[in-house]
Amino acid sequence: MFLRNSWYVAAWDHEVPAGTILARTFLDEPVVLFRDEAGAPVALEDRCAHRHLPLACGRIVGSTLQCGYHGLVFDRTGLCVRVPGQTQVPPGARIRSYPVVERHRWLWIWMGDPAAADPATIPDYHWNDDPKWVSVGDRFHVKGSYTLIVDNLLDLSHVQYVHGTTLGTDAVVDFPVHVTRHDDRVQIDRWILDNPPPPMFWRAGNLDPAARVDRWQLISFYPPTHVVIDVGCAPAGSGAPHGDRSKGIEMYSNHTITPETKTSSHYFWHHARNFRRDDPAITEFLKKAAGGAFFEDVGIIEAQQASIDTDVEKLPRVDINADAGVIAAQRLLARRIEDEAARR
Ligand code: FES
Ligand SMILES: [Fe+2]
Structure with missing residues (x-):
């Protein structure tokens, strides 16, 4: 149905300005896009590991995304790095992250195996x-x-x-x-x-x-x-x-x-x-x-x-x-x- 190990355009560069969250579905998977503090694009699964609220309902905190329900915080790799009210983060508290590269005014996302994502194979535009x-x-x-x-x-x-x-x-x-x-x-x-x-x-x-x-x-x-x-x-x-x-x-x-x-x-x-x-x-x-x-x-x-x-x-x-x-x-x-x- 879909070729997963491939680069796809997720958004125009201007569709993800600093400080905003863009939710979009690719290959049947909900994804959330935003920029970290350095301006680099980040793409995460748009579903909190806790009770599955879309993270697009949350907010950007520095280079992380905080869920808008109970405040779990996820870094750009999808790892949960903070659970409000407790010191320990439960094991397995993570969501998927996707390789994303900005090139030729587009943000390119890789929906397949992250280990296979080679930016050199982004098509020439x-x-x-x-x-x-x-x-x-x-x-x-x-x-x-x-x-x-x-x-x-x-x-x-x-x-x-x-x-x-x-x-x-x-x-x-x-x-x-x-x-x-x-x-x-x-x-x-x-x-x-x-x-x-x-x-x-x-x-x-x-x-x-x-x-x-x-x-x-x-x-x-x-x-x-x-x-x-x-x-x-x-x-x-x-x-x-x-x-x-x-x-x-x-x-x-x-x-x-x-x-x-x-x-x-x-x-x-x-x-x-x-x-x-x-x-x-x-x-x-x-x-x-x-x-x-x-x-x-x-x-x-x-x-x-x-x-x-x-x-x-x-x-x-x-x-x-x-x-x-x-x-x-x-x-x-x-x-x-x-x-x-x-x-x-
Ligand atoms: S659903 Fe995200 S913190 Fe509870
Ligand atoms: Fe046409």
Whole structure:
């Protein structure tokens, strides 16, 4: 169901300012996030070891969290370090703590075996805080499975039906995707050659809406839920498919999904550009346009999940050519989950 030994985004950095407690569920487990006195993020099980009050109802005391019911105090490792009214802490008074690392403006949490948590394996989302890029982003709570959101991102043939006012043009599905399967990722590339740019591109890039462009959608999927999409366009025939993007505009549309439950998710995204970086109007426009487009996906996914929920097991599904990348990604993730289960 879930790949546990993996980094997931728990929150944006600004969602956990000093002195506040954020409660969120990941992979069906209630978690509480806060910062210690040095500003480092802490993630603990959101359930007191005494009578199970959520610790989110408590308060931060220095670098510890104090339960809001009878005052037990837990340190960043989850160990109970104080029981008011007695000198001894009962043995076994501890809750789970989770490795958490702040990187690229996100707080990353590890829900599996803490001994296996290696920060070097946090996926690369440097566009989110690299000064060469200007990035906008947000988080959506989605009443839909993380797998439906990943599928949505890996099959962009939907853009012309779901995102007609921003990302879609009529030609997208006429250009097939090229799927490459690697050990650690699936690459799903599409080039839409000699066609007009979509509305979001010509507005952001100050292009002629009737211009002919070569447009790319190069999707990298890293299990379990990380999707990096290199998108952009350049004048048709100017060499972009062969690597010369000097006359074009480049953006990264990056996404990562953290399962909340089997049928609900935290959807984090950011959209980065490296042109007209000093123009706040473009930043604002892209935040609205990209956020609006992804919110259209949320509407689709929530309706899809509700439909699936009516008859989970028995519904037959058909596959079409555009599903090649999605199916390769599903197999790669299923293999990872099976491997992890076999090692337990
Ligand atoms: S429930 Fe937390 S101290 Fe009693
Ligand atoms: Fe979409």
